[in-house]
Amino acid sequence: MNLKLKDLFYEFRNPDTIKALSAAIADEAKQLEKPLYIMEVCGGHTHIIMKYGLPKLLPDNIRFVHGPGCPVCIMPKERIDQAIALAKMDNTILLTLGDMIRVPGSKSSLANERANGYDIRALYSPLDAIKIAEENPDKKVIFFAIGFETTTPMTAVVIEQTVKKNVKNLYFHINHVIVVPPMRAVMEGKSKINAFIAPGHVSIITGSKIFISLAWKYKTPIVISGFEPIDIMRSVLMIVDQKNKRQSDVEIQYSRAVAAEGNHRAQELINRYMQLRENFRWRGIGNIPGSALQIMDKYSYLDAEKLFADILPNKPAEDDKLCICGEILRGIKEPTDCKVFGNVCVPNTPMGSCMVSSEGACNAYYRYRGV
Numbered sequence: 001m002n003l004k005l006k007d008l009f010y011e012f013r014n015p016d017t018i019k020a021l022s023a024a025i026a027d028e029a030k031q032l033e034k035p036l037y038i039m040e041v042c043g044g045h046t047h048i049i050m051k052y053g054l055p056k057l058l059p060d061n062i063r064f065v066h067g068p069g070c071p072v073c074i075m076p077k078e079r080i081d082q083a084i085a086l087a088k089m090d091n092t093i094l095l096t097l098g099d100m101i102r103v104p105g106s107k108s109s110l111a112n113e114r115a116n117g118y119d120i121r122a123l124y125s126p127l128d129a130i131k132i133a134e135e136n137p138d139k140k141v142i143f144f145a146i147g148f149e150t151t152t153p154m155t156a157v158v159i160e161q162t163v164k165k166n167v168k169n170l171y172f173h174i175n176h177v178i179v180v181p182p183m184r185a186v187m188e189g190k191s192k193i194n195a196f197i198a199p200g201h202v203s204i205i206t207g208s209k210i211f212i213s214l215a216w217k218y219k220t221p222i223v224i225s226g227f228e229p230i231d232i233m234r235s236v237l238m239i240v241d242q243k244n245k246r247q248s249d250v251e252i253q254y255s256r257a258v259a260a261e262g263n264h265r266a267q268e269l270i271n272r273y274m275q276l277r278e279n280f281r282w283r284g285i286g287n288i289p290g291s292a293l294q295i296m297d298k299y300s301y302l303d304a305e306k307l308f309a310d311i312l313p314n315k316p317a318e319d320d321k322l323c324i325c326g327e328i329l330r331g332i333k334e335p336t337d338c339k340v341f342g343n344v345c346v347p348n349t350p351m352g353s354c355m356v357s358s359e360g361a362c363n364a365y366y367r368y369r370g371v
């Protein structure tokens with residue numbers, strides 16, 4: 001690492017600045033009329049919060065609550081069952097991203113099926129899907145695409161390239177989800193959330209404007225935060241300041257990357273190739289209308305869900321009775337409330353999706369709760 005880059009990281013992780021922010025938050029928090037339950041929506045934030053032990057730097061009347069912003073954690077079992085069914089078709093290569101391979105479906109996982117000999121591959125870049133399809137013209141190549149608005153533009157680029165290059169053997173099973181509807185579902189549920197730290201990477205694409213109606217409707221301050229510990233502590237201070245002033249606004253702490261309008265080119269690309277899906281079931285939350293995307297009707301000849309509908313299992317699959325991932329994703333419980341946390345369920349043998357990805361709350365607690 002060269003000196004300049006090292007200095008930059010130091011600037012964002014400087015312990016003296018973190019301590020000063022902690023003291024400022026404690027001071028401001030004395031004026032709070034009610035305890036503050038701040039949901040960090042994004043799994044990336046959960047990871048940083050636990051890694052740097054930030055909960056211990058907050059006063060007793062402020063708590064972090066972990067939210068539904070990890071795309072691997074929210075994937076319902078039946079969608080994984082569908083990916084497995086697609087991978088088991090003759091002459092098929094199934095592609096997906098990273099941790100998705102290890103998430104348990106109702107009977108198996110993609111990792112297990114890969115061990116059983118099916119051709120299931122984790123992509124480093126979604127664009128590799130084109131190359132794999134071109135190198136395997138005799139096979140059906142299916143991209144099981146996942147992620148929030150952060151990764152959706154990349155999938156849209158792959159669809160665009162597939163259309164432009166007239167690639168005949170690449171199909172898409174789209175599982176892209178949208179961040180605001182589950183936040184609304186959390187506010188309509190039983191959690192005590194009264195403020196949000198909103199995801200920085202999603203907001204680079206969408207802009208901050210998507211959160212305004214949520215902040216006003218639920219009288220909830222929302223601060224879009226960067227991913228360094230100082231970013232998150234500053235965001236907490238901004239939320240406390242809003243609460244003390246009785247404001248419910250959307251503010252951008254991560255102003256070095258996020259603008260109100262977002263990235264128009266990326267938004268336009270998504271809208272050209274994808275449209276809102278009527279229904280999508282979220283693990284532990286249930287169906288949230290308008291919370292996910294599918295391929296635009298015009299390109300349905302690329303849509304694996306439509307083309308191979310007859311072999312896809314469609315029944316909602318229940319989570320393991322012992323797993324409380326759903327309540328964790330809704331901000332009602334914490335990983336340590338789960339009876340099998342850290343004993344039966346560990347990162348190497350996860351029982352639920354929240355233990356798989358480093359962005360999952362159970363995984364982050366397991367790794368860092370002693371920090």
Ligand code: SF4
Nearest residue numbers: 323324338345352362
């Ligand atoms: S510890 Fe495992 S079983 Fe328990 S809620 Fe987390 S993922 Fe589910």
